[in-house]
Amino acid sequence: MVRSVQSVSKARDKWCMYMRLKVKIRLGFYFFFTAVVFISVFLPEVSLLFIIAQNVENFWLWIGIALIMPVTYFLSIIVFGILHSQVICKAFLPPIKAGSYSHGSDIAYLYSVAIVSPSIFKSMLKAFSFVPHLYSLLIGKFLSLYGLKTGKNVYISSGTILDSHLVSIGSGSLIGIRSIISAHLTESNNLILSPVTIGKNVTIGGNSIITPGATIGDNVIIGINSLVKKDQVIPSNTIYAGTPAVFIRDNITQ
Template identity: 30%
Template sequence: MKSAIPEAHAGENAVSTRREDGIANDPVHVDRAAHQTDRQQVKCDGEAGAADAPAFKPPDPCAALQGFLALDLFARLFIWGSSIALAMISANALGWWPEVSPFGTGAKAAWDWAAAIVKWVLLFNLIYVAELVLLRLPIPTPAPGVYSTVKPPSIRTFAGRQLLYSCLIALLTKARYEAPFPAFLVFHISNTIPMRWLMGRVFGPKSRSCYVTDPLILDPHLVEIGRNVVIGSGSNIAGHCQLPDMVVIRKTIIEDDVVIGANTTIFGGVHIRRGAMIAAGSVIPPFTVVGECEHWSGVPAVKLRDLPPPQHLARKTPGA
């Protein structure tokens, strides 16, 4: 028992050292340090010339957020309303609606109306998903990087355009995961052929796995998921992280044969290698690398132990 405790502390220290080394060598960390240095220099310059110029006042993001909510409101109503209209037009053209009333006319009329409504709801959900794909097509995918939010972004600059693209994609992502009634089949249609191919290629995430539950992937265009990956219900996976003065956009990669427990949060820039397991309720900090066949747990998550490789991998190992 005495030898087990030092070994556990040594393993924890090794994980901590690896994480600190990874963050220290990460270009995002370097960019943030440079950004902080620049801000300190600006502050010193401002103090030196305080008698000549007024102090810098950070912009109030309230107006911009109100504008974003207004745009989100318009986008949600447009997608929902146009899907209803197109489904109605198609149903009328195809003659789906029975000629008799569903009330007081017997069981046959009720079943006929039920069948027509089911077909209409299915068509509505297909159109809803198709509109998400079409609206996503003209929006460029934001480039990974570090983008300052100290000053209001301008679309004339490269950084400003990347933030604008991220906001537009966020509108469509909200419409996908918070689809209003009767769009309760959006998850099923998005994950079955043929819409699965279109959603994966155009909208994201790029995944070779199939799910029974619908994890919340905040940045589907920045997430890659391999084969045979299990993601528990209530999990959140992002391709970015928000800091007080900047937004960091970085791709998140989950390799094959990974198991992610329920209610797990994975931040942007995380790389989970093959055969790893993340315990339920864990939080994986930004830019963390989880090694192959490792078991991680905690808030923030740390490595607990090494795992044996999955059986189909063990059979391929020479001498196994």
């Protein structure tokens, strides 16, 4: 009986080691191909810089390349986003599903990488935040490559920290500057993943925090510096504010 238990324990340990090795290999391929795509898509910019270095006295060449560089950089970002999100992430990272996962588990390990996978793309897009209005209107559409769901005319202010997975924002909504919308958190050594749903024509005040599982109805105003708690449900046509956010009054202006 003891030998049987020991055999089962050894078999289980070997299986766990095999699965952990499999995860490490999977992530190794993910990081390797991410680096390959990153280097490949920015070769045009490197080539242009090399041309400048070889022709430092050619003024008109400098002008021409200065005009071309923003366009090639923008196209490189888009190509990277498409290849990274639609090919590499889908090949090596699992689709994120809501639930509670132990931080020691393989799936939590993979999900943690998947959550931060859009970070490189987001950092690249910040280069265009000097055109704030255009950037805020387009950032949601770009992040839809990584799973963010947005309606029409969604305005996401600069400095916003936003999960791309398990987040849905309705048409005509505005996310205030430096807000945080997170569909994940750590609780009792578990990774908690829960969808965040923001309705249509919602205004999230600046520096506010929307936590996992929050549901905000249509035509809602969340005051600045507010905290919408985990799994909190805010009805449509209302105004909430505070830390935590509490009912202020009905939103009768809509």
